[in-house]
Amino acid sequence: MTxxxxxxxxxxxYGDANAQTIVSGHSHxxxxxxxxxxxxxxxxxxxxxxxxxxADWAAGPPGDKEYWDFVGELSRGxxxxxxxxxxxxxxxxxxxxxxxxxxxxxxxxxDDPPAIPIPRAMIxxxxxxxxxxxxxxxxxxxxxxxxxxxxxxxxxxxTHIKNCILQEKYFTDIAKSLGVDxxxxxxxxxxxxxxxxxxxxxxxxxxxxxxxxxxxxxxxLSRDAFGMLSPEYWASDVTHANSKYGMLLIEELGKLKGxxxx
Amino acid sequence: MxxxxxxxxxxxxxxxxxxxxNFSADSLWSDNSQSSLFQKDDLIVSAGSCFxxxxxxxxxxxxxxxxxxxxLPSQFQSLxxxxxxxxxxxxxxxxxxxxxxxxxxxxxxxxxxxAEDRWHVDGMVIDPFRPGLAYPAESDAEFDLxxxxxxxxxxxxxxxxxxxxxxxxxxxxxxxxVDGSVFPACPGTISGIFDEKKHEFKNFSVxxxxxxxxxxxxxxxxxxxxxxxxxxxxxxxLVATATRSHxxxxxxxxxxxxxxxxxxxxNQLKDVxxxxxxxxxxxxxxxxxxxEKDRRNVSExxxxxxxxxxxxxxxxxxxxxxxxxxxxxxxxxxxxGRLISEISRRIARAECDEAxxxxxx
Numbered sequence: 001m002t003x004x005x006x007x008x009x010x011x012x013x014y015g016d017a018n019a020q021t022i023v024s025g026h027s028h029x030x031x032x033x034x035x036x037x038x039x040x041x042x043x044x045x046x047x048x049x050x051x052x053x054x055a056d057w058a059a060g061p062p063g064d065k066e067y068w069d070f071v072g073e074l075s076r077g078x079x080x081x082x083x084x085x086x087x088x089x090x091x092x093x094x095x096x097x098x099x100x101x102x103x104x105x106x107x108x109x110x111d112d113p114p115a116i117p118i119p120r121a122m123i124x125x126x127x128x129x130x131x132x133x134x135x136x137x138x139x140x141x142x143x144x145x146x147x148x149x150x151x152x153x154x155x156x157x158x159t160h161i162k163n164c165i166l167q168e169k170y171f172t173d174i175a176k177s178l179g180v181d182x183x184x185x186x187x188x189x190x191x192x193x194x195x196x197x198x199x200x201x202x203x204x205x206x207x208x209x210x211x212x213x214x215x216x217x218x219x220x221l222s223r224d225a226f227g228m229l230s231p232e233y234w235a236s237d238v239t240h241a242n243s244k245y246g247m248l249l250i251e252e253l254g255k256l257k258g259x260x261x262x
Numbered sequence: 263m264x265x266x267x268x269x270x271x272x273x274x275x276x277x278x279x280x281x282x283x284n285f286s287a288d289s290l291w292s293d294n295s296q297s298s299l300f301q302k303d304d305l306i307v308s309a310g311s312c313f314x315x316x317x318x319x320x321x322x323x324x325x326x327x328x329x330x331x332x333x334l335p336s337q338f339q340s341l342x343x344x345x346x347x348x349x350x351x352x353x354x355x356x357x358x359x360x361x362x363x364x365x366x367x368x369x370x371x372x373x374x375x376x377a378e379d380r381w382h383v384d385g386m387v388i389d390p391f392r393p394g395l396a397y398p399a400e401s402d403a404e405f406d407l408x409x410x411x412x413x414x415x416x417x418x419x420x421x422x423x424x425x426x427x428x429x430x431x432x433x434x435x436x437x438x439x440v441d442g443s444v445f446p447a448c449p450g451t452i453s454g455i456f457d458e459k460k461h462e463f464k465n466f467s468v469x470x471x472x473x474x475x476x477x478x479x480x481x482x483x484x485x486x487x488x489x490x491x492x493x494x495x496x497x498x499x500l501v502a503t504a505t506r507s508h509x510x511x512x513x514x515x516x517x518x519x520x521x522x523x524x525x526x527x528x529n530q531l532k533d534v535x536x537x538x539x540x541x542x543x544x545x546x547x548x549x550x551x552x553x554e555k556d557r558r559n560v561s562e563x564x565x566x567x568x569x570x571x572x573x574x575x576x577x578x579x580x581x582x583x584x585x586x587x588x589x590x591x592x593x594x595x596x597x598x599g600r601l602i603s604e605i606s607r608r609i610a611r612a613e614c615d616e617a618x619x620x621x622x623x
Contacts (some may be wrong), residue, residue, distance in 0.1 A: 097335030
């Protein structure tokens with residue numbers, strides 16, 4: 001697999017520089033990279049899809065100015081896909097807050113005392129800053145053939161999260177360093193995390209609309225009857241999806257191509 | 263000298279001995295039987311005009327518990343809120359009239375449903391009784407959910423209180439012509455649309471306010487029989503009047519009416535005390551500096567003087583100006599919430615790094 005690199009060498013393009021579609025964005029883009037990197041998939045996808053990602057995977061997720069400048073340099077005439085954040089609900093609300101909260105759309109849990117409902121407008125305002133950078137990035141990709149924004153995968157059920165966190169020393173050490181016993185923390189209910197994820201999807205769709213981009217949500221096939229990410233698409237960690245999910249995204253992108261004039 | 267009733271009076275009965283000289287704010291209300299208005303284990307709820315929210319940091323600094331039943335998780339606490347709704351025990355914001363207080367409690371009890379209970383403005387659903395909320399509902403269903411939760415929080419706070427501090431703020435109000443529901447602000451000012459067929463001005467009388475306050479106290483004591491009341495009159499003059507009068511005259515009338523009500527109710531009902539914040543700030547003995555330059559807002563020095571007297575008996579020494587660095591129970595609680603949030607953040611961040619370190623890549 002060829003690797004074209006950014007000026008400092010920090011960011012790389014995995015795949016053919018002439019590929020029609022360039023996938024970029026934050027850590028959830030890794031599921032597509034994993035798919036396109038698979039030896040059996042390379043021959044099929046390499047000429048069509050390249051992924052712009054970290055050159056050194058241990059150095060941190062994509063997202064600084066140099067990264068987006070690099071994507072901009074590669075974007076002329078290409079279909080650009082941006083997998084934008086997708087972890088804001090986990091980063092802020094993985095564990096049940098004090099006091100416990102809920103929102104319209106989340107079934108009543110029957111808790112006593114009942115969770116405090118937070119206005120959806122307040123939750124949107126809370127997440128709003130995580131989309132503001134798009135206002136600079138999208139115009140910088142004006143020479144592309146099209147721009148498509150994608151969100152992260154639906155959340156995983158709390159049983160899976162609990163197992164992941166409690167078995168991972170790294171996570172229990174984080175809690176310990178803050179003086180908190182991980183075993184005492186309550187993971188936020190599936191229904192609330194799912195509704196927060198829905199709010200994020202709506203905000204990204206809205207950003208896409210306002211900025212003249214397309215929006216592609218998590219594939220319906222990837223979700224179970226409750227709306228959570230189906231186990232077959234789980235990566236082994238708390239939040240990410242696997243290469244099979246990446247394959248689903250590639251299929252969805254294929255369907256979208258041709259319908260997406262910039 | 264002939265014997266007369268004044269000879270038996272103590273110094274505090276004489277202006278020359280208790281105001282011209284030797285003025286002490288504490289002497290306005292305390293006597294041998296009442297050295298402090300609060301006990302250390304009191305659960306305090308406050309409502310009223312903005313002066314009622316001023317006391318919160320002071321009582322928390324003294325280690326007293328201010329009841330809060332409608333707090334936001336720490337993640338949301340930095341988001342902006344208008345008009346200080348969440349300053350109070352539940353997020354009811356300023357309650358300027360006794361009628362509004364009574365109606366709020368009746369709504370929380372479920373015995374009153376206002377005819378005009380919501381306004382639809384620019385795609386949002388506005389609460390006419392909290393028209394300035396920064397984040398109104400987006401739908402009727404959400405409005406119902408948020409309102410029901412708010413009223414539950416009001417009920418929980420009022421029923422938990424061992425001391426209820428109420429600051430009488432205004433006699434002037436705007437009400438519904440349909441059912442007399444009192445709005446905290448004239449429809450069309452903060453939100454909504456003023457409609458003279460539906461809305462009217464009301465300047466409450468001594469009798470009406472006395473009845474409203476008395477009914478509220480009696481009603482609350484049906485569920486919370488031991489609650490004590492501290493009634494104050496806000497020293498802050500009217501910002502504007504809807505009468506034909508000059509605002510200074512209207513303000514004097516309003517405060518006079520409220521002061522009479524406070525006297526009546528505290529004399530007539532058991533365990534209802536009047537605390538003279540009004541006199542401490544506006545009396546002729548008060549230094550010029552107790553008001554800001556606009557001669558309306560009470561200065562920090564003025565607030566400190568009032569709070570020092572209000573909390574007398576608890577502090578053991580003269581109260582100092584509020585130290586923003588001092589940590590209250592409330593701040594400790596917020597810190598715990600932020601800690602939970604921080605763990606979520608760190609784990610999510612670690613996961614993003616992990617995604618890139620996946621051995622399969």
